[in-house]
Amino acid sequence: MxxxxxIIGKANKNRSNGVNQVIAGLCKYSSLxxxxxxxxxxxxxxxxxxxxxxxxxxQVEVYSKWSLKLFKALVYHLKWCDILxxxxxxxxxxxxxxxxxxxxxxxxxxxAHDGFAPGRSKFRKKLFDYxxxxxxxxxxxxxHILAQEEATEILRVCNPNAFIFTPNGIDLxxxxxxxxTGQPDLPARxxxxxxxxxxxxxxxxxxxxxxxxxxxxxxxxxxxxLKLAGPKSAYLDNILALDDCLNIEWVGPKYGPDKVxxxxxxxxxxxxxxxxxxxIAAMECLAIGTPLIITRDSKASYFYxxxxxxxxxxxxxxxxxxxxxxxxxRDEWENISxxxxxxxxxxxxxxxxxxxxxxxx
Numbered sequence: 001m002x003x004x005x006x007i008i009g010k011a012n013k014n015r016s017n018g019v020n021q022v023i024a025g026l027c028k029y030s031s032l033x034x035x036x037x038x039x040x041x042x043x044x045x046x047x048x049x050x051x052x053x054x055x056x057x058x059q060v061e062v063y064s065k066w067s068l069k070l071f072k073a074l075v076y077h078l079k080w081c082d083i084l085x086x087x088x089x090x091x092x093x094x095x096x097x098x099x100x101x102x103x104x105x106x107x108x109x110x111x112a113h114d115g116f117a118p119g120r121s122k123f124r125k126k127l128f129d130y131x132x133x134x135x136x137x138x139x140x141x142x143x144h145i146l147a148q149e150e151a152t153e154i155l156r157v158c159n160p161n162a163f164i165f166t167p168n169g170i171d172l173x174x175x176x177x178x179x180x181t182g183q184p185d186l187p188a189r190x191x192x193x194x195x196x197x198x199x200x201x202x203x204x205x206x207x208x209x210x211x212x213x214x215x216x217x218x219x220x221x222x223x224x225x226l227k228l229a230g231p232k233s234a235y236l237d238n239i240l241a242l243d244d245c246l247n248i249e250w251v252g253p254k255y256g257p258d259k260v261x262x263x264x265x266x267x268x269x270x271x272x273x274x275x276x277x278x279x280i281a282a283m284e285c286l287a288i289g290t291p292l293i294i295t296r297d298s299k300a301s302y303f304y305x306x307x308x309x310x311x312x313x314x315x316x317x318x319x320x321x322x323x324x325x326x327x328x329x330r331d332e333w334e335n336i337s338x339x340x341x342x343x344x345x346x347x348x349x350x351x352x353x354x355x356x357x358x359x360x361x
Contacts, residue, residue, distance in 0.1 A: 001035050001036070001082050001083065001358065001361060002082045002083075003030060003035055003037055003038075003081060003082065003083055003085060003361070004038050004039075004040075004077045004080070004081035004083070004084050004085065005023060005037070005038070005039045005040075005084075005085045005086075005087070006039075006040050006042075006084070006085075006087070006093075006094070006097055007020070007023050007039065007040075007042070007060075008041065008042050008043070008088070008093075009023075009041050009042075010041045010043050010053050010060050010062055011023040011024045011027065011039060011041060011053070011058075011060045012024070014256060016201050016230060016231050018113070018279075018280060019087050019088060019113060021280055022087070022111075022113075022168055022280075023039060023087070024055060024056070025168075025170065025350035026350055026353060026357065027039060027055070027057065027058045028055070028057040028058065028171070028350065029057075029171075029351045029353070029354035030354040030357070030358065031057040031058050032351070033351070033354050035354075035358060037058045038058075038059075038081065039055075039059070039060045039061065040060070040061050040062075040070075040073060041053075041061070041062045041063075042062075042063055042070075043062050043063075044064050044065075045064070046062040046063055046064040047062075049064060049065075049067060049070070050063060050069060050073065051063075074100060075100070078100060078101055078104045078106045081106060082107075083106070083107055083108065083109060083141070083361055084097070084098075084101050084106050084107070084108035085108065085109050085111070085144075086098065086108055086109070086110045087111045088111070088112075088115060089110070089112050089113070089115035089137075090115060090133070094110070094136075095132060095136050098136055098139060098140070107141040108140055108141060109140060109141055109142050109143070109164065109360075109361070110137065110144065111143075111144040111145075111146070112143060112144070112150060112154060113146070113277075114146065114147070114150060114275065114276060114277045114299075116150070116153040116154050116156070116157055117275035117276070118153065118275065129157050133157070133158070134157060134158040137157070137158040138158050138159060138160060138161070140160060141161060141162070142160065142161060142162040142163060142164050142360065143160040143162070143163055143164070144163075144164045144357065145163055145164070145165050145166075146166070146167055146278075146299075147165075147167065147277045147278065147302065148165060148299075149299045149301070149302075150277070151163050151165075164357065164361075165360075166353050166357045166360060167277075167347065167353065168278070168280055168283065168348070168353065169280075169283065169344075169347075169348045169350040169352060169353040170280060170283045170284055170344065170348060170349055170350065172287075172344075172345075172349050172350075172351070174260075175260070175284055175287035175344075177287060177341045193223045193225060194223070194224035194225075194267050194268070194327070195224070195225055195266050195268075196215070196225070196226050196227070196267065196323070197226070197227040197228070197229065197262065197263070197266040197268070197269050198211065198226075198227075198229065198230075198269070198270055198271070198272070199229040199230060199254060199259065199262065199263065199281045200229075200230050200271075200279065200281050201233070202228060202230040202233045202236045202250075203233060203235050205273065205274065205276075206272065206273050206276075207272040207273050207274045207295075207314055208228070208239050209238075209239070209242070210274075210314060210315060210316045210319055211226070211270055211272040211316075211319055212226070212239060212242045212246065214272075214316045214317070214318075214320035214323060215246055215320075215323070216246060217316070217320050218323060218324070223247070224247065225247040226248045226249070227250075227251050228248065228249070228250045229250075229252065229253065229259075230252075231252075232252070259284070260284075260288060263281075263284060263288050263290050264288055264290065266285075267290075268292075268293060268323065268326055269281075269282070269285040269290050269292050270293045270319065270322075270323070271292070271293070271294040271295065271298055272314060272319055273295055273297060273298050273314065274297050274314040276295075276298040276299065277299045278294070278298055278299055278300055278303065278348070279294075282294050282298070282309075283344060285340075286308055286309065286341060286348065287340075287341060287344045289338075289341060291326060291333050291336060292308075292309040292310065292340065293309070293310040293311075293322045293326060294310070294311060294312075295311070295313065295318070295319075296311055296312065296313060296314070297313075298314075303343060303347070306339055306340070306342070307335075307339040308336060308337075308339035308340030308341075308342065309336070309340055310325060310326050
């Protein structure tokens with residue numbers, strides 16, 4: 001099958017942009033599983049129009065802006081492919097390309113990337129849905145959802161022709177189950193200091209304020225530190241300003257081996273988001289074996305029976321309760337980690353995801 005993806009970015013997995021991480025893994029393993037893959041990316045830092053960026057098993061053709069050259073490239077790829085895959089919603093570029101695909105009778109699939117989560121619904125978006133997006137979504141061959149709950153949210157906006165359910169995953173070449181080979185020994189931990197961490201975008205929708213509030217009411221005989229990993233942002237200053245009596249440390253963005261080392265150094269990883277899918281960073285924690293606390297609003301419910309993580313409500317009370325529960329069940333962490341790694345091997349990896357998506361096409 002010949003599959004054409006259009007994205008914003010260059011499919012660089014070492015970026016905080018989740019779609020780029022998705023394309024890096026999905027296209028690599030789709031190619032390994034015998035599919036012909038082409039990707040066009042729109043990025044302002046393209047060296048030249050039509051710059052070719054080599055990735056693992058595929059390449060990205062990058063343009064910095066809308067132009068006649070980009071238009072010709074889109075037409076060429078639409079004529080070549082069996083299916084077009086678009087990523088994201090509330091994106092006029094996707095709508096324009098979808099209309100172009102219709103002209104050339106090229107079927108297309110849209111990944112919503114949790115764009116219709118209730119916490120993200122604003123008046124302007126609702127107006128956009130009514131005027132433009134509803135018709136566009138209903139023109140697609142199918143909507144690709146990353147979690148079952150997404151279908152319920154999307155049906156409040158439109159009535160798609162079909163759904164394809166395939167969760168995100170991680171690359172087992174980067175995160176082999178067990179301690180990654182070649183990783184340096186980590187410094188010995190202070191057994192009386194609980195190291196709690198978060199990795200991802202440091203922004204309002206990630207609900208980090210509730211995490212800080214949860215820790216302010218955390219009662220333990222041990223000391224604890226909260227480490228935040230991610231690109232610097234204005235919102236980070238708001239979080240650090242709350243640090244009157246808490247020990248909060250920002251460690252900057254972490255990618256590649258540095259990310260593995262950071263996650264491995266934690267006692268607990270907390271994903272506190274109010275509106276998300278099961279995040280790739282959370283999946284990486286499961287692979288490494290770091291105990292994970294993730295909110296139900298991160299669409300974790302359908303995977304809870306795996307016994308591989310702790311789940312909580314996205315309130316300060318809910319997060320506080322989950323941290324206390326995790327500490328009380330510390331003697332179970334080894335078994336919980338093994339269950340989490342089984343979830344990675346069986347479900348949350350890009351080889352499994354690519355095969356599932358190919359079947360969905």
